Amino acid sequence: MTLHPLPLLFLGALVTAMLALCMFVVAERHRADGLFDWAWAMAALGLAAASWAVPSQTPLWLTVAMPNVLLASAFAFTLQGLLRFQGERLLPIQIWGPVLLALALNAALLHTPQLRRWGMAAVVLVQWLYFFGLLRRHWTGIPGRSKYLFASGTTLLMAGLGAGPLALEHMDPGIQALTLYPFCMAVVIHGMGSVLMSKERSDTRNRQLAYTDELTGLHNRRAMEQHLVQQIAQARRAGQAFSLLLLDIDHFKRVNDQHGHLQGDKVLCAVARVLQDSLRSQDIAGRWGGEEFLVLLPNTASTPALVLAERLRANVASACHVTVSIGLHTMHGLTNESADAMLDTADRALYAAKHRGRNCVGTSLHAPA
Numbered sequence: 001m002t003l004h005p006l007p008l009l010f011l012g013a014l015v016t017a018m019l020a021l022c023m024f025v026v027a028e029r030h031r032a033d034g035l036f037d038w039a040w041a042m043a044a045l046g047l048a049a050a051s052w053a054v055p056s057q058t059p060l061w062l063t064v065a066m067p068n069v070l071l072a073s074a075f076a077f078t079l080q081g082l083l084r085f086q087g088e089r090l091l092p093i094q095i096w097g098p099v100l101l102a103l104a105l106n107a108a109l110l111h112t113p114q115l116r117r118w119g120m121a122a123v124v125l126v127q128w129l130y131f132f133g134l135l136r137r138h139w140t141g142i143p144g145r146s147k148y149l150f151a152s153g154t155t156l157l158m159a160g161l162g163a164g165p166l167a168l169e170h171m172d173p174g175i176q177a178l179t180l181y182p183f184c185m186a187v188v189i190h191g192m193g194s195v196l197m198s199k200e201r202s203d204t205r206n207r208q209l210a211y212t213d214e215l216t217g218l219h220n221r222r223a224m225e226q227h228l229v230q231q232i233a234q235a236r237r238a239g240q241a242f243s244l245l246l247l248d249i250d251h252f253k254r255v256n257d258q259h260g261h262l263q264g265d266k267v268l269c270a271v272a273r274v275l276q277d278s279l280r281s282q283d284i285a286g287r288w289g290g291e292e293f294l295v296l297l298p299n300t301a302s303t304p305a306l307v308l309a310e311r312l313r314a315n316v317a318s319a320c321h322v323t324v325s326i327g328l329h330t331m332h333g334l335t336n337e338s339a340d341a342m343l344d345t346a347d348r349a350l351y352a353a354k355h356r357g358r359n360c361v362g363t364s365l366h367a368p369a
């Protein structure tokens, strides 16, 4: 059985067009993530494949020049999408210059196939170098694994479409047709990679939002509950001490009443900043609710925890125009305390600190039974 390139090219064009259509539908709400540009890239690839598939009697500008310019445009859209995804900018000439070059090259060398193919390979190589450089710069910041699909799919496409015509020119049409299978595969990998990359980015953002306190930027209560359970388990496994601090701003109602809710919010943010700046890298701070903050101190016994709590209290008092009362509780390595029990004891220590006149640290020793 002989393989004919034309039906396979039509199939390739159809697959690419369908992928482009799906991406346009999804991209509407993800323009800032580059998906819209990647949908245009896919559409340009589909059009290029369709133009290759028209019968050979058709003028060369339609079967050769146009698909070549469409290819360069597809890779320019790919680059532009990646720039948007990373919130970075390039001069328009850096993105669209290769497309103009492809246009000029195909106009000048339309009847000189060998030179034209070399020229196009060089244009695509320049585009790939931009693409690769950009991806490399941001690689570690892109969440998830779909970046591997995106990088390999795009590289396969660029290598195949840029250098393929040079490699295939003297080959049998049957062999040429076979190369369309990897083309279809590369298109699917590239398309899936771009859609999933954008999805993984949204998932990461949503997860961050779900675990972050909107006002202060600290962990929210949900995140702190999880950290607390993990830290207790870790302390128990390692037989280490683990301390927690419950901080409450003193007379915060007065701040709101006298200076307004907005000013109250600013005070909450200022206290959060002091916490972040005063803690060690292993400590975890979060907003527990209202004007209450929770701080977890892994591998910290009661004496150093008390020193740290006193430092926090003093730092807040000097930087924020308010004071805080702190309840401190320490779990010693092998004791079997639950998160609720620890919180309850810290809460009673906090109550004791309030009772002693505020702006001080209460420990389990001060807590009423």
Ligand SMILES: Nc1nc2c(ncn2[C@@H]2O[C@H](COP(=O)(O)OP(=O)(O)OP(=O)(O)O)[C@@H](O)[C@H]2O)c(=O)[nH]1
Residues within 6 Å of the ligand: 215, 248, 249, 250, 251, 252, 253, 254, 256, 260, 261, 262, 263, 264, 265, 268, 289, 290, 291, 354, 358
């Ligand atoms: N601005 C602002 N105020 C809040 C927020 N959440 C809770 N509050 C206020 O925090 C105040 C807490 O007041 P209380 O529980 O009476 O405690 P307090 O005035 O700090 O008194 P003590 O804790 O006994 O020192 C209330 O007025 C709440 O409205 C918030 O997100 N922003």
